[in-house]
Amino acid sequence: MREDWQLLEEADRVLPAGDRADPSPAYATTPARARLLHPLVGPWIRECLRALGPEAGPANERRVRGLGRELAHFGALAAAAAARAGVSFAVRLTPRDGVLVLPSLGALRTAGAGADPVDVACADGRMTLRQKGAAEVAVQVEDGIGAWSVAPGWTPAYALPGLLPDGPPMPLDDLDPYRALHGDPRHHELSYPTALDEAGRKSWWEAWSGTADMLRLGGGHRTTEAVTLLRCLVPLTEPPRSRPDAESIGTCSGTRREAFGALLSSTPPTPATFAATIVHELQHTKLSALSDLLQLHHAGPRERHFAPWRPDPRPYDGLLQGVYSHLALADFFQRCALRAERPGHRETAWSQHARYRAQVAAALPALVGSPDLTEAGRRFVDQLVATHERMDEFPAPRGHTVRAEASVAAARDLWTRRHGPVPGHPRD
Structure with a gap:
């Protein structure tokens, strides 16, 4: 030593x-x-x-x-x-x-x-x-x-080209012995770090080469955020198909609290998908860092809260992380919808925006109503609410909103049958 x-x-x-x-x-x-x-x-x-x-x-x-x-x-x-x-x-x-x-x-x-x-x-x-x-x-x-x-x-x-033309290369690390997700339940039996062959590297390069443009479509600040925070990519294996007859394989991604700046992901199918993954995961990176600097709440680890994007109850901190990341996705896809040139791309972006915004709307009351928030946490949650409300200025087409709200209602009903009344929901 x-x-x-x-x-x-x-x-x-x-x-x-x-x-x-x-x-x-x-x-x-x-x-x-x-x-x-x-x-x-x-x-x-x-x-x-x-x-x-x-x-x-x-x-x-x-x-x-x-x-x-x-x-x-x-x-x-x-x-x-x-x-x-x-x-x-x-x-x-x-x-x-x-x-x-x-x-x-x-x-x-x-x-x-x-x-x-x-x-x-x-x-x-x-x-x-x-x-x-x-x-x-x-x-x-x-x-x-x-x-x-x-x-x-x-x-x-191995490294991919810089996210921006004049930027430094982005490490795509499939060698480091400490890239494994020891004890991370989000990836248990779903996906794990893997080594890439030439075909795998080519797939990563193809998705990565268009990611900057997609990030920019969702707001210039998203590109700045990625350039500033993202310092390492770790490839994961493809997760198993949800059904044996499924036509496509899903994606899996994550961050590690002790690996600030690393993003772990299975091979991105498209630049658009990977841009959304970066937006989602960098929110977790930021909030984890903020939580290390400031105590936002005193809530314990009890898993009791409804999150429309998960079938299982979440602890308060997990719900806070989820709302923060899904709110960013709602903002990202709203901006993409407003700037998209092709009608098909615009409709897809509006659908995604409506879905994430409806999910956040269903989870926000539990965050706002918590007596465990600190003063800093209260300011943080209030800003989440304000950001959510500002999206009303450019609403999604009615059909997308109706379908998104119906999906959240179905998720709530299923959750209620499995786990009991949703804490803080007026119907329960």
């Missing part, structure tokens, strides 16, 4: 600042700090703290091995930062399950499936990786994201 930290400090002294792999100028800093501020370092830190905490169990040999397994990743982070900074070094690193991942550079599939060490040397932008029982691997560090090698065991890190 001391040696790794010294290497990281040496990389941190390299100026001028700037790791072009980071899409936000706010994070234009030394290569060392860029690596430490990368979204997927957060889950690694969480696992280390968990291994050090009392919940890890007694301080026995098994626990020591587990902690050592987590801390070994720090050496890879330091080596990657030093390589990016142009620092010459020689270190011995420990792979994980037969793979040594060097964040932002790539991954080496080792000769064995265990944790036999890999000796890594770097000088003049060229890395040499040596492992027992295998041929030496030479790797050339590239600008931005990735490192090139002819060795079959080496997989370079």
